Structure formats: structure tokens, C-alpha cells
Amino acid sequence: MSGATRGAFIAGAGSLIVAFSISCSPRKVFEQGASDTHDVDAFLAVDRYGTVTVKFGKVELGTGIATAIAQIVADELDVPFEHVRVPNAQTVGFPDQGSTVGSASLSSGSIPVRQAAAAARLVLLDVAATRFGVSVDRLQTSNGIVTVTGKAQSATYADLLAGQALRGTIAPDTKAKSPDLYRFVGKGIARIDVPAKVYGSFIYLQNLRVAGMLHGRVIRPSAVGASIGDVDTSSIAHLSDTRVVRRGDAFLGVVAPTEWGAIQAMRALKVTWRGGGIPQAKDLAAAVRAVPAVSTTQLTAVGDAESLSANALRATYVWPYQTHGSIGPSCAVADVRKGSATVWSASQGIFVLRAALAQLLQFPDETVEVRYVEAAGCYGHNGADDAAADAALLSQAVGKPVRVQWMREQEHGWDPKGPAMVMTHAATLDDNKARVASWTTEVWSPSHTARPDGGAGNLLAGELIGVKPASLRFVGGSSNAKVDYVIPNYRVTIYNLQRGVLRSSSMRGLGATQNTFSTESFMDELAHAAGADPLAFRRAHLVDDPRALELLAAIEKLSIWKAKPSASNVASQAPQMHGRGLAFVHFDNSAAYVSAVADVTVTRASGVVSVRKIAIAHDCGLVVNPDGLRNQIEGNAIQAMSRSLKEQVTYNTQAVTSIDWQTYPIARFSDVPQIDIALVNRIHEPIAGAGEAATTVIAPAINNAIFDATGVRLREIPFTPDRVKAALTA
């Protein structure tokens, strides 16, 4: 509903109508949503008790975003922080602000909410002006109260509204508060969700129970692409009230009165599968490059990169498939009735999921409601949407609400993976060996999104019943493929591949993680070829960017960086070799600036890389909650260290074989380094987002530290003991 159709509830209440420019590109709509509302009450409500409810269209993924939004609203609306509530979004009654992706919850998601809060304050001032018979400029707001300057007259927001909606329009020229006046933004306020999680009262999606609910489990094909042969229902005849649900060629599940009963049925049901399998190649790089390219993107082409690269330094980098690895497997509850459905999901994109589920169920969009409920940590497009589709099909089949949770082997085996990628670089130095003269980069990547905005065919259950996936929307392969360094002759080419051997989608950092691993490792190779200190070498290529240079100064100070060329003190006979490495990124060439220094010890005999310390300097513009931000940076660092040292999805000719925490190990307490962080807070700069940026610098910083320690350059993730040992003895 547009503001133009809604009369202001009080004469004079901000009724300026101006359209925001919302581009209609699919990516913009996906990230920022289809909502074009300018109504204050689409985002905010104040009840009779003064409680402020924020209808935030993005979702809390366990990162503390709800707390940060409450801080922003409390400041902009002048209410106590404790009065602000940020409930879970749902498709009914919440603005479609797009999916919670791209580290954009605050950088773009908070903007309409902040504007709504600023506009709401103006609405309240107008109401007060009418009530007290004074002009607005004689009023001031504080702590949820409007006061007439110099008089004893005042009224709370709750009194002024008396339970009525905040009727007004968000004008684009609504002045937001100066950051110098913030009381809550910039403070490390404790997260609002933490106590319930610590006392065991928090309702995770996995804890949700609805009346009359049954328990479902899915049974996945024995091989990728296999179809159901025979199902012997007599094999579960001993389990009472248990039903087998079969749809299409390959969707199979069971529904039982209890969760344990469903698991027993899942395990006991005798099924034969036909066909399917995974094509094999001589190695991962070959498997990636064997996939046909749909298109090619020339990301940059300046100067004459090609001819200068004839005698260039050349390197090929490889990143494997990785899994999200949430500690809680994907879950959903669905209640599909005749002609309508309600689905509870931890989806990052409840609005696009609604449309995909409607297509899957063959219902009109508006008859399907998706309600967000927080689940275990989300680091990208995991199985949340797929589980919703599973629950919907099972519920549709049995006519009752059904809860589905994946088993561990299903989560590891069937979640959409972080894509494998191959990156090659060739570069030459100038005649003084001081700077990079030319650089060519080629990147082989599938799309980093196969989210439900592509329709029901992008849901695993949809694929299993034969819904065709939508055409690919290429995202992510080019992220940070181009460096911010000044390179006079520079060419970057992205080969946009069809889907690879495994189903893949978005995982933290998208292609920026893989690309920055390769560009920042290669930048170190170039610094080494130049005989230069890695930090000084980077600085020499960042002359036009003061923010980047300030960040490098911050990491230099934090890490107590001592300038020297890499690998100049290799203890070639010592059983343990120590080194440090640096990496830098300007995330997506447009968002946060991050630099990391890793200190590692490499044990010669075993090949074990131990990361002792990671220092990170981080500039993501205005800091909303410094403790929440540090938590995100620490989490990025530890998770990315885990991905760098340990993680690789394995598969055989049939299916994924890394299906639990033994076959897909992740970092444990004994692996975790000391983490030092320097925040660069720029209160007059826009919020740049922090959900992913720090992830991208960890693998190259560790890799460069391994080179510094050993003089040996690794080019494939993960840096497992076997791989390191082989490189050391090569």
C-alpha cells in the first residue's frame, strides 16, 4: 500500500510522498525486497504501554541484528532501548525487505527502518503540537516523552497515540539524527536474545511444536540423481501409525506420531534406488573446469595485460566444495490445509520461499504464509528452504501439520554446498621490480546462488519431484575477483559455469572468499618476487585510497608488523617453523575494509599447521554495536580458519561421503588461536556490514604465514597435514 492512498491521521502529519528509487533488477529486489511502502506503520507500532514494535523485514540469523536494529530505532525515535521489540518477520504484516543476505541487514536493511523511526517521531510531534496548541519547534522528545520546551507540559508516546497506529508517511527528506547525538548506537549493548538462550527458554525452530503435529523424516536417494525403485512398506509394518510418502521420481519420506518413531521408520524402510551418480575427474580443479561455461564476464580490461604476461609469474589456486555445517540440522514445520498453508522456517528469504512453496504445492502465492523462526546459525543458503519444502510436501500428503528435521548425514550430504572454484593468475613486475605492471586473472565458478527466488526447482524437494530449475542467475563468482590495487594493465575474466558435480549455492563471502584467497596469496607471491615486504608492497599499490591506507596502518600497529620480505628467515632444519602472513580486502570492492595478520607454526614431521594468533583491523563504517561486531569478526576468523585448515566436501561415484563431524572435521577449542581486533569506527560513514568481510582475509593470511615459515607456497584449500607435508617434502 502506498502512502499516497493513506490519509494522514493528524492534519499536518508528514504527508510528503516521494518515491524511493528502487531498481527493478532481480538482484536488487532479492536483496532489498519488493516492498515499496512508505507508511510509517508498515515498520513501527507503539502500544498503550509504550512498547515499540519494529516490523523489520529481515531476520535474525543469530548475529545480533535484532539488537542492533533496536538500538537504531531507540536512538531515532528517542525511546528507551528496553521499550523496543523486534519480533520474527513473517510474510503477513511485515514489509518485504528482501532476503537477509550479503552482509546487508544493517547496511541496506536498516535504512528504511531508521527513516520510519525518524518519520514516526515527526508524527508524534505533530500529534503533540495539536494537543498542546503549540508549534512543533517548541517541542522536544526524549525517553518516549514529548515535552513543551520551558513548560511543565508533557505526554508519553503511548498517551499521544492511545493505541492508534502511527499514521504517517516516510518522506525521503526526513532528517535522521546526527550520529553525534546517538545514545545507543555505538554502544556494546548486551543482546536481547542471549538470556533466553542461556536459560533454555528460547524457542528455536527446532523446539517449535504446533497442535496436532506429526513428525516426518526424509529419505534421500542413495546416489545424486537416483530415482526410487521399490519401496517395501512391509518393512515398517511393525511401526504403528506410520506412513510412507512418495512423490515423483525421488522424493521419499515417512511420517509418524513421534520423532523417534519417524527416525526408526526412516532407518527401517527398505528402499531400492535406480541410477544416479557423480561424474569423476582426475582432480578437483579438473572437475570444476570440466563444467561448461554458460557465459563469460569481462570484469575489467585496462591497458595491455595480455602481451606483458608472456614471461609472467603464473599460479593456479583451488578451493573445494564446503558445507555450512550448522550445529543444528535443518528443520521446518508445515501445516498444509485444503487451499492454504502455514510454514515455519529459518529461511533467509521468507518472501521468495513463499512463492517457491506456492509453486511446489500448486497454490496461489497469497494462500501460503511463511513465518520466520530462528534456528541454528546460518552462514548462507543452507538447508532451511529445502527443509521447508520437505515439511510442506509431507504435510500436504498426510493432511496434518508435520515437523521435519534432517539427520546429520542428510545435512552434510544434501545441503547446498559452498561452490568449488579455480582461479588462475599471471602477472609481471615493472622494470624496477617495484610494482605490478600487468596482471591477468581467470576464474571458473558456478553461480553462488540457487536460492528459492529461482522457483520450486531450486528447492531440493522440487528437484526430486522433477520441477525444472529456473535459469541461472550468476552471482558471486566475480566477487573480489578484481583487486583494489592500482594495476596499469589488468584483465579479469570470469567463466560462469553451469551447475557443478554437486548442488551449490551461497556460503559466507560467496566468491569473495575463494577469490581473495587467490588474489591475496598471489599478491604475496608478487611481493616475494619483488623482494619486498608484503605490507609495504600492498601499500605501494593503494595510493589513491586513504581509507585502505589507514586500515593498513591499523593492522601494522595492532600486529606489531616488522617489515621484511616473506620467507627470509626460514628455519629449514627446525622441527617447528614459525611465520606470519598478511592479507587485505575491500569487500566486494565497495563495503568493509579488512586486513588480517596470522601467526602460524608448521610442524615439519607431521605437516600440522597451528594458527597461534590472528590480528584483524576492521573498518565497516559506522559501528552500531562494537561488542556484536567483535563477536562477528571473531566468528568469521575462527570459522574461516576452520575452512582453510580442515574443510573439504568429499564424494565418491555415488554421493557425498563427508557426512558427519569425523569425515568433515571443523575447528575445535584446541585449534582456536588468540584473536586481536582493532575496530576503525567511522561514525559519519554509512554502515558497511560485517557478516562476511573478515572471512575472506583469513585463508590468504594463513597461507602467506605458511610461506613465510617454510618458503613453500600452497595453492589449494584445505591446508591439511598431508597436503602440507607433501609440499614440504616435494
Added chain:
Amino acid sequence: MLGPGEATGAITARAIADAIFADRRSVTRGAVCAETHARYVEKEFVMTITVNGQKHQVTSSPDTPLLYVLRDELGLRGPKFGCGLAQCGACSVIIDNSSTRSCVLPVSVVTTPVTTLEGLGTPERPHPVQRAFIEEQALQCGYCTSGMIISCAALLEAHPRPTDAQIEDALDGNLCRCGVHTRIVRALKRAAGLSA
């Protein structure tokens, strides 16, 4: 009426847990309590378990892992399903003073009191580890938190001032994917009155 304690005699839940941990890939308890188990199946006994100080009759089948009884029968929200393989620790509860994986422990062999996150403390009377987790903001998504707090509390019960090696040993079987490890260790040390 006999309780499970009498039925299993000297075989404690801890012994079962030890047997399970000896082979972490094992998802069934094997034959350790086969006899008792068979008698439950024949409904010779009514199963009861004591959880957070309260005794409950169990209606689930004897082979049901304790986790499902806690979550689905008793409606507790603290212990979580993470892997069902005793590999991640999200399901941890305290039995016989030890952090124990409830996802692989058949309810029929639980003979001694069980403490879950809910039984450790409340907002009014928090356990020192719970208070420290809030003070250190030692979580992100919080799905592993129940198991982490349980393992921390069990460690402090055994070692009120644990060494770094004891901390690592006690927590290494609990997985966290958000990467809040350093905060959890800080919270544990704060609860123990140790400087981080």
C-alpha cells in the same frame, strides 16, 4: 514397582556413556543392558527418570534415546539434536556429575538423576556459568550453548579452578560453528574466578 535404578544394578548411565565414547561411531548401546532392556520391552517395569529434581514416568519405548524423551515427552528446550552420533555435544546433559551425550543414551539405562540446562539455574538464581555466558555474550546463534554450559558446569564441579589443559579437554568434544570459542573460554574462566 521397581525403578530403573534397581533394574540395572551396578551398570550406571556413566558406564554406558563410557562404553559409547570408547567407540564414538557407535549409535546403539550394544548388548550392555540387553537384559534390562528386554524386561522393559515386556513392560515388567514402568520406566521413570529424574530430571532437574522431578521424577517422570516415561512412556517412550526403552530404546528411545534420552534426548527425545527430554525434548518430545518432557518438553524441554535446552538439550538439542545436533548429530545423533555423540560427536557434537549439543545434546549434553549432566548425569553422575559428567557431561553426557543424551542423543545416544537409551532412556532405559538412565538410572541416576539428569540435569539439563533448565535445571542448572534460572534468571532469578543463575548458575555462575550462565551468568558468565551473559556477561561475556558468549554465543551467537546459541544452538550449541546448552551443551557448552553443561560441559562447563560439569568441569567446574570436578575442577573448581581448571587448568587450560583441563578446559580444552572438557570442551573439545563440544562443537561450535559460529566461532565463539574464545568467548566461551572467557566465560568459563570468569565463572571459575580465574583471570582470562
